[in-house]
Amino acid sequence: MAIAIRQSINSLRAIRVQSVFIHRGISMSAKLRAEEAIEEMKKKNPYYEKYASKIAALQQTSPDEFLNRLESVGKKSPPKKMEKERNYSELLNPKKPLDGKSADxxxxxxxNDIMKLDLLQDKTAxxxxxxxxxxxxEKDVLVATIPTETYKLLEQRSKEHPIFLLPLPRSQGFEFFLLQFASNTVHxxxxxxxxxxxxxxxxCLSVVHYTEFSEKxxxxxxxxxxxxxxxxxxxAQCLVNQLQLYYSQNILTKLELLKKFTHEPDxxxxxxxxxxxENLSIK
Known part of the structure; x- marks a missing residue:
């Protein structure tokens, strides 16, 4: 709370300092600001020379009107597009219901739902x-091929530990992600x-294992x-790598953590x- 208060105070100070500069700008005479606007137009407006005489006349006879017209033109300029930022707010909304179906x-x-199986018939591994x-x-997804024996180990372990927790490094620490197995998908x-x-x-990530060719x-x-x-x-790759290490390999320390999470949560x-x-290594 003390940090938030200090930040608020600093923000107020910044606003006050900015206000000083704004009020100083207002005290400048309209004529002088009009002259500065003229100089700026000479640099940026390619049509200035064509209308120079009319602009100069308006600037001399009525500098306030000149500035008002200039300001109104500036307001009509299309705003610049803001760079897209990562948006986490959508995650605070629950997902849509599955057409009356429960999570189970x-x-x-x-x-066959994502590609034609005809392309894969009579092909080697x-x-x-x-x-x-x-x-x-050309698709923005993660893909891999997994040996059947490795997948069977993952499948067996997922039945024992259908839910687990994985960390992901962030700029100011770690964020935790919950994974859950459902059918042939990890959510x-x-x-x-x-x-x-x-x-x-x-x-935020779903990993599907297609087993159509696992036996053949x-x-x-x-x-x-x-x-x-x-x-x-x-x-996403970091989370998938950790999934592999915990569920598809026999690393004692990771197996102990799976057991603790499932059977000894305290x-x-x-x-x-x-x-x-932090000691990540794929063996």
């Missing part, structure tokens, strides 16, 4: 990998949003879509997962 009835997503990566080359949402909306919290060719196709208003591609410490991230 999320359908199994199929590969390596050919499918190349087609999958090429298909998404990520900022912890803050989950605390507000529970199961209706909007997701021993490969699973992964695709991750993220909300660029909340996280960028690098941040003993789970947020700093432990931050330490794991």
């Amino acid at each position: 009835e999320v359908p199994f997503k199929k590969l 390596d050919e499918i990998k190349d087609i999958w990566l090429q298909y998404h080359k 990520f949402t900022p912890l803050l949003c989950y605390q507000v909306h529970k199961e209706n919290a909007p997701e 060719l021993g490969t699973v196709l992964m695709r991750g879509e993220f909300d660029s208003n909340v996280i960028n591609a690098q941040e 003993n789970f410490k947020h700093m432990d997962i931050i330490n794991e991230l």
Whole structure:
């Protein structure tokens, strides 16, 4: 609170200082300001020479009217577009209902919904990998191919630990994201949003595992879509990498954290997962 008060005081001081300069500007005579406006028009307006005599006459006979006309023209100029900023406010709104379906009835997503399976028939695992990566080359998504055995480990572990918490580095610390498995999809949402909306919290990243070729060719196709208003591609990749480390590999410290979060929540410490991230290594 003390910091906020000091910031408010500093803001008031800045406003007061600015007001001094504004009032000093108003005390300048209309004639002198008109002359300065003329000099500015000579530099910026290519049509000044054509209307120089009329402009000069108006400026000499009625400097106030000249300034008023100049100001009205300036107001008609189209405003400059503001650079788009990352917007987190949308996350404070709950997601739209799933057409009457509950969260437990999320359908199994199929590969045929996003691309023609005819392109992948009679192809080898390596050919499918190349087609999958090429298909998404110009799309703003995360993609990968995963060996079936690796995915089976992830699937098994997700049944034991369907919900977990992952940290993401921010400029002033870390932000926590809650992940939840549902069908063949992993949903990520900022912890803050989950605390507000529970199961209706909007997701910022969804990772889908397509298993159509898992038995035949021993490969699973992964695709991750993220909300660029909340996280960028690098941040989404960081979350997916951590997902892999906790659910698809046998790293003792990470397995212990999964167990604590699921079975011993009172003993789970947020700093432990931050330490794991800071010592990140893919084995």
